[in-house]
Amino acid sequence: MAPAKRINMIALDYSKRNPAIDILRALTMVLMVFVNDFWTVKGVPSWMAHAAYDQDMLGLSDIVFPCFLFAVGMSIPYALENAFAKGRSGVQIVGHILKRTLALLIMGVYLVNTEGGVSKELGMSSSIYKILLIASFFLIWNVYPKSEKPSRKRLYIILQIVGVLLLIYLGVIFRDGQGNFLRPKWWGILGLIGWTYLVCAFVYFFTRDKLKYLVPVWAIFLIWSMLRCNLKSTGVPLLNLPQGNALDAFVGILHIDGASCALTMGGALLSVIDMRCRRLTNRKRVVTALALVAALILLGLATNRFWIISKLQSTVPWALFCSAISTGVYFLLVWATENGKEKWFDIVRPAGTATLTCYMVPHILYAILILTGIGTMRPAWCASGLPGLLTCLIFSLACVGFTWCLGKLHIKLKV
Numbered sequence: 001m002a003p004a005k006r007i008n009m010i011a012l013d014y015s016k017r018n019p020a021i022d023i024l025r026a027l028t029m030v031l032m033v034f035v036n037d038f039w040t041v042k043g044v045p046s047w048m049a050h051a052a053y054d055q056d057m058l059g060l061s062d063i064v065f066p067c068f069l070f071a072v073g074m075s076i077p078y079a080l081e082n083a084f085a086k087g088r089s090g091v092q093i094v095g096h097i098l099k100r101t102l103a104l105l106i107m108g109v110y111l112v113n114t115e116g117g118v119s120k121e122l123g124m125s126s127s128i129y130k131i132l133l134i135a136s137f138f139l140i141w142n143v144y145p146k147s148e149k150p151s152r153k154r155l156y157i158i159l160q161i162v163g164v165l166l167l168i169y170l171g172v173i174f175r176d177g178q179g180n181f182l183r184p185k186w187w188g189i190l191g192l193i194g195w196t197y198l199v200c201a202f203v204y205f206f207t208r209d210k211l212k213y214l215v216p217v218w219a220i221f222l223i224w225s226m227l228r229c230n231l232k233s234t235g236v237p238l239l240n241l242p243q244g245n246a247l248d249a250f251v252g253i254l255h256i257d258g259a260s261c262a263l264t265m266g267g268a269l270l271s272v273i274d275m276r277c278r279r280l281t282n283r284k285r286v287v288t289a290l291a292l293v294a295a296l297i298l299l300g301l302a303t304n305r306f307w308i309i310s311k312l313q314s315t316v317p318w319a320l321f322c323s324a325i326s327t328g329v330y331f332l333l334v335w336a337t338e339n340g341k342e343k344w345f346d347i348v349r350p351a352g353t354a355t356l357t358c359y360m361v362p363h364i365l366y367a368i369l370i371l372t373g374i375g376t377m378r379p380a381w382c383a384s385g386l387p388g389l390l391t392c393l394i395f396s397l398a399c400v401g402f403t404w405c406l407g408k409l410h411i412k413l414k415v
Contacts, residue, residue, distance in 0.1 A: 014081035014275065020333040021078070021271075023345045024326070025071040026352025026400075028064060033362055034396040035061040040378075041388030048389075056232075056308035058321055065189065065311070066263045066322035067329075072197055073267025074330070076204050077275070084208075093205065101198040103415035107137055108191025110171070111363070113182050119175035127367035133170055134360050139163025141356075143412045187255050190359070195256045200264040209272045218265045222316055224258030229307050229315045259319035266323045270330065289331040296324035347397070350404040356413040358403040365399065 038044045038061070051057040083093050110133055117126045124132075140163035144156040174182045187195065207213035227239035228251075241247060251257065273292070277285050300309075300320035307315045336344065351358040369375035382391050406412065 014078045015085055018074075018078060018271075019337045019342055020330055021071060021074050022349070022352035023333050023337070023342075024074070024330050024352075025068070025355055026345065026348040026350070027329070028067045028071055029351040029355050029358050030348050030396050030400060031060075032064045032068065033358070033399050034392050035064055036362065037392040037395050040383070040395075041392060042384040043388060050312070051310065053310065053312045054308070055310070056304075058309045058311075058318065062311035062318065063322055063325060066260075066319065067326045069193065069196060069260055069263040070267040070270075070323060070326035072193060073200055073264035073269075074271045076197075076201055076264075076268045077209055077271045080201070080204055081209065090205075094202075097198065097201045097205070100415045101194045101201075103141060104190045104194030104197070105187060106167075108188035108194060109182065109184055110167075111190065112185050112188030113174065113176055117177040119177060119179055121175055121179075122173055125371070127370045129170065129174075130363055130367045132166065134363055136163045136167040136170065137360065138411060138413060140167065141413050141415050143410070143414045145410050184253075192255060192260065195254050196260045196264045199256060199261050200268060203265065204268055209275070211269070211272060211276075214265070214269050214272060218262055218269055221258045221262035221265055222319070225262065225314065225316045225319065226258075226303070226307070228258065229313055231306055232308060233306070257314040259314040259316060262316075262319045263323060263326075266319075267326070270327055274330075274334070289327070293324050293328045293331075296320050296327060300324060348400055350407060351400045354403050354407055354412045356415065357406055357411070358399060360413065361399040361402045361406075362395075365395075365402065 035048070038049065046059070048060040050061045051059045080093060083096070114126060114130055114133065118124070118129050122129065139159050142159075144159075147153060147156075171182050184191075186192070203217050204214070207217070228237050230237055270292070273288075277288050280288070297320075300317045303315075303320060304317040307317055309315060309317045309321060311318055333345075336342065366375070378391070381387060
């Protein structure tokens with residue numbers, strides 16, 4: 001029995017970094033920067049863009065955000081189990097979850113408010129405001145090099161205080177193009193990730209890696225989405241509450257939905273299942289992977305009879321099909337990393353290990369291109385069609401390269 005017990009402990013070891021998750025996160029971030037750059041070009045094929053609100057379709061751009069939520073979920077078991085293994089208390093872990101959520105909410109709110117530009121009353125352009133804003137993020141949440149020198153530690157604290165003061169100042173003076181003050185709106189992409197992470201991290205905190213609890217919670221999130229999304233046949237949800245009800249008001253404040261939580265919870269589930277499957281032979285692992293992908297696709301097809309595939313509506317079929325895609329890609333990456341193919345992805349690796357930094361880099365580069373006027377110098381022939389898409393891809397890879405350079409300078413965001 002002793003040898004079997006040792007095998008079990010090794011199989012459930014969450015302390016080792018999973019390179020397949022890093023690569024999945026990196027590929028998703030590269031794709032996110034790529035599709036987010038579509039606004040700079042014309043003639044983007046409809047299948048690559050976002051589907052319309054009432055369109056029953058899954059465009060390439062509709063896959064990116066859910067895949068990222070899925071990757072966030074996959075990291076939760078590793079982060080929390082590792083924290084428990086290091087002897088951290090429940091209070092410390094909950095504090096970290098809340099701290100991380102707050103950071104994502106703050107950054108999300110600031111960024112989403114700048115999307116429409118800033119008022120001329122500020123006395124600075126949107127580009128200058130954005131550069132100062134992101135500078136404050138890095139000052140506060142940068143991973144500063146470890147040092148035993150008291151003077152160096154004091155310097156890092158001073159830089160963080162400067163960052164906080166700068167962030168507060170930018171919040172106080174902010175007015176958007178219509179003269180509105182800083183406000184939550186829809187929290188922005190980072191804010192949505194923050195709320196969803198908060199819900200799913202707390203779920204995992206209480207359930208740990210017990211599938212008998214995780215699977216029902218994942219199902220509850222899917223059912224919640226089924227109840228609240230518009231049906232194909234009637235155009236209204238199954239749970240059609242009157243306007244002004246408390247549930248919609250609460251969900252509207254947090255801007256979370258069942259489909260997003262199901263995606264993140266699905267990622268956590270996959271990490272736990274994958275960890276348990278490592279005890280199996282390679283053949284059985286392949287069968288398990290194919291079965292999971294097939295089950296998700298079949299569930300997606302079944303629910304698509306009643307709800308459309310829509311990112312904007314956060315429908316169940318959208319969540320299930322994107323979960324199937326994420327699961328399939330993840331297992332392909334597991335095969336690649338376990339068969340010596342990890343170096344294939346070195347070019348995008350910084351986007352997986354410094355993901356938040358990579359997310360901020362396009363904002364910095366856009367601001368620089370606008371301030372220097374370089375952004376207006378693009379030839380017309382490479383601003384549309386296939387050449388335009390290639391420039392978007394080059395920009396995406398350039399952001400990864402910039403992220404790598406910042407890392408070499410010990411500039412890396414982490415919350």
